[in-house]
Amino acid sequence: MPLLYKPRILQRLYTILFYIIQPLIWIKLWMRGSKDPAYRKRWAERYGFCSKKMLSGGIMLHLVSVGEIFAAIPLVKELLCRYPTFPLTITTMTPTGSERIQSLFNQEVQHVYLPYDLPGSINRFLEQFNPRLVLIMETEIWPNLIIELSKRQIPLVIVNARLSALSAKRYSRIYSLISDTVRRITLICAQNEADAERFLSLGVLRSQLSITGNLKFEISVTPDLAAKAVRLRHKWGLNCPVWIATSTHKGEEKILIEAHKQLLNRFTDLLLILVPRHPERFDDVIELTRGAGLSYVTRSSGNRPSPKTQVIIGNTMGELMLLYGVADLAFVGGSLVEQGGHNPLEPSAYAIPVLMGPHTINFREICSKLEQANGLIIIRDTASLVKEVTTLLLDKECRRQHGRYAIEVLNRNKGSLQNILYFLEPILQKIK
Numbered sequence: 001m002p003l004l005y006k007p008r009i010l011q012r013l014y015t016i017l018f019y020i021i022q023p024l025i026w027i028k029l030w031m032r033g034s035k036d037p038a039y040r041k042r043w044a045e046r047y048g049f050c051s052k053k054m055l056s057g058g059i060m061l062h063l064v065s066v067g068e069i070f071a072a073i074p075l076v077k078e079l080l081c082r083y084p085t086f087p088l089t090i091t092t093m094t095p096t097g098s099e100r101i102q103s104l105f106n107q108e109v110q111h112v113y114l115p116y117d118l119p120g121s122i123n124r125f126l127e128q129f130n131p132r133l134v135l136i137m138e139t140e141i142w143p144n145l146i147i148e149l150s151k152r153q154i155p156l157v158i159v160n161a162r163l164s165a166l167s168a169k170r171y172s173r174i175y176s177l178i179s180d181t182v183r184r185i186t187l188i189c190a191q192n193e194a195d196a197e198r199f200l201s202l203g204v205l206r207s208q209l210s211i212t213g214n215l216k217f218e219i220s221v222t223p224d225l226a227a228k229a230v231r232l233r234h235k236w237g238l239n240c241p242v243w244i245a246t247s248t249h250k251g252e253e254k255i256l257i258e259a260h261k262q263l264l265n266r267f268t269d270l271l272l273i274l275v276p277r278h279p280e281r282f283d284d285v286i287e288l289t290r291g292a293g294l295s296y297v298t299r300s301s302g303n304r305p306s307p308k309t310q311v312i313i314g315n316t317m318g319e320l321m322l323l324y325g326v327a328d329l330a331f332v333g334g335s336l337v338e339q340g341g342h343n344p345l346e347p348s349a350y351a352i353p354v355l356m357g358p359h360t361i362n363f364r365e366i367c368s369k370l371e372q373a374n375g376l377i378i379i380r381d382t383a384s385l386v387k388e389v390t391t392l393l394l395d396k397e398c399r400r401q402h403g404r405y406a407i408e409v410l411n412r413n414k415g416s417l418q419n420i421l422y423f424l425e426p427i428l429q430k431i432k
Contacts, residue, residue, distance in 0.1 A: 229325025
């Protein structure tokens with residue numbers, strides 16, 4: 001049942017609740033800091049206090065997940081190229097996101113944490129940065145932020161917008177607040193018609209919506225990156241078959257290591273590149289690999305794998321696309337456990353076969369398109385993983401076909417970037 005209070009009452013209740021849970025947030029940050037000390041730093045930024053001297057009056061882009069950061073790379077490059085007089089500020093919520101932004105763009109952009117959705121924090125932030133345009137990737141509906149932007153007449157565009165059926169159902173429970181909030185958004189660039197319909201169900205007007213496609217399809221392998229991957233494989237002296245498992249979560253590594261041990265019985269020189277999703281789990285995965293009796297090296301050590309090395313643990317940041325270029329086939333994690341899966345288009349860009357588990361809700365549309373085109377192989381457990389990897393390693397033509405199908409899906413669905421830039425152009429012209 002939706003709550004039918006007036007929007008202003010619901011907004012106040014939401015704000016009060018957000019204030020009440022702040023101590024719980026502090027505890028969570030402190031506990032996460034036991035594995036990643038960066039979580040115990042820069043708390044002032046989370047409340048709108050920025051100690052650094054920052055340029056104001058430009059474009060702000062908010063990115064939540066690492067996946068969103070990589071998907072936004074082409075958009076960021078175009079904004080920097082087309083609107084060089086506008087300072088570009090990118091906000092994230094996590095230290096991992098912060099590290100990725102700084103490593104990808106260095107001094108080309110400004111970076112701070114987006115403050116929590118509390119009126120005082122939001123106002124302090126906007127007073128300092130005074131953005132001319134705010135962009136949010138995918139779906140982050142923060143009522144206090146959106147309402148304050150509307151009061152200040154700052155355009156807000158949701159780009160690459162998606163809204164799952166579950167999220168739409170949850171938002172509908174506070175329909176009066178959400179509908180009042182979303183109608184203040186200048187433009188929503190939805191990924192597809194289904195997402196657009198779900199936004200409409202929350203009170204968004206048709207005039208606020210455009211369907212622009214999925215920005216994640218804009219990924220590509222540059223000649224420079226491809227050359228680096230070739231040099232790395234040559235440097236490592238890899239004349240053996242290589243498979244890579246990326247963005248893995250707790251519970252998946254155990255399955256993957258067991259599968260690798262079984263595969264080694266048949267392919268004695270097979271190499272696994274294992275890349276956990278979260279940096280704070282690197283040590284756990286090293287310990288798990290050591291406990292399984294497998295010979296390994298870590299990427300961060302800089303050591304070259306020997307012919308006896310069975311696993312390379314990718315414990316560095318920002319090298320995922322490079323490591324895909326070294327592999328003959330890829331498993332994408334978060335999909336054998338209920339995490340919703342990660343981006344299968346990244347290995348697809350190298351035209352290599354892609355395998356995932358059954359939990360792919362985060363990339364449902366993409367995975368569906370890939371699977372229908374035979375560009376994605378779904379596995380269920382250790383046995384099916386061993387079976388499919390064995391087939392691909394034995395049959396080079398089969399590997400080539402699955403890889404070709406995957407990159408064809410990627411190329412057929414490009415165009416979102418140009419669509420988004422087309423709709424942003426008149427907004428940016430007005431604020432120049």
